[in-house]
Amino acid sequence: MARKTKSDTEQTRQQLIAAARKVFALRGVSRTTLAQIANEAGVTRGAIYWHFKNKPDLFFAMLEQVSLPMIHRINENLPAVDPRDPLRGVQASMHEILRLMKEDEIARTTFEIVVLKCEYVDEFASLESRVIKTGCDFMQTLKRAYEEAREQNLLRDGIDPAQCAMESFVFIKGLIHLWLSDVDGTIVRGKAHSLIDAHITMRYKQVLY
Amino acid sequence: MARKTKSDTEQTRQQLIAAARKVFALRGVSRTTLAQIANEAGVTRGAIYWHFKNKPDLFFAMLEQVSLPMIHRINENLPAVDPRDPLRGVQASMHEILRLMKEDEIARTTFEIVVLKCEYVDEFASLESRVIKTGCDFMQTLKRAYEEAREQNLLRDGIDPAQCAMESFVFIKGLIHLWLSDVDGTIVRGKAHSLIDAHITMRYKQVLY
DNA sequence: TTATATACAAACGTGAATGTTTGTAAAGGA
């Protein structure tokens, strides 16, 4: 095989990651063969073993490519929406997550793999704590938003910000899972956005029309 | 091998199902070997192939053993808690789900497998529609309860029963997933019950103390 | 210009899981 230029090499790596994501989503992580991934990328297994140690290594590389920018984006943008009304920020970030899953195929496919096409076991067990940690960070951001909302007298009486944040996180978690499971879109996908609105509305002191 | 009596045969079958559940939860469905299951049950693979067609067949037999009675139980008991206050029924059925996961090891392990140790792909793809269908049935039950609550003037103004039911379902789905992921119990498990209470309280017209 | 490291392809060896077949001791019916 002819040696590639540096940019060609990086391109091969990216093709491998893209191919891995595609086949993982199609066949499930455990059933996908490195040969299938190589074939999808138009190379041989040799290329995979050059760029990655093994399947888990490739898996986490694929994950990292999406998760890091996304986490940053969600948490960063949440407080910036409307400083006068933090609940709008929470609402916007939830809608943003849905938008990502709808319009960003890479993000959607990656979510799909993590939620439905992967077993949290052995080398992939660490994925669990990783997901948990991401969730905790998001919950912290939510908590700050709800505290802010309470200080601005927007939050409904008798609602604890920390508990409220956790419930919102539980809500988003469930929504993502159901959205992904509802492949034909007849149950959840059509109503997801209005569900978010209802979820947020219930947290306002005054119901706004 | 000596032939067993009829009850011995059924016992072998049950041992195989129990062993499968244990190893599935430990190694993940795709990585468990029929030899591992047989070994755990104290028999050989021959016994598995006698009682079941293959691994998916054994998997669904294991599932059926738990899911059918449980679905029946949750949906059946919900309206019967307190006919004067359907929201209490919803609350009780949610607590019941948590109680099952805590105290019933078979139920908990089965949930764990379905949520975290199984890839929804190929022969197991049908599991997805099965889970969806169960969820829709539960949502219907929830919807009836919320409609009943509205008729009794208990439900908060501006809440649509159908949407409220879906949000509760989303909530329970997320709670189950997070509860299972939170293995060391530091994040969700300790607060799950009070989260349910907060979720229900938010739906009442008058906040009850 | 040459030498070396690179970026793979191709071939090899190995273990392991699967489904099947064969063997067999005892249970249950006639």
Added chain:
DNA sequence: TCCTTTACAAACATTCACGTTTGTATATAA
């Protein structure tokens, strides 16, 4: 009592994915 069926165990053959090794053309550094 004998015969058949049952409920497996044990052995077999096959496939197949993995990790490793070897080969090789070329970009790049010296």
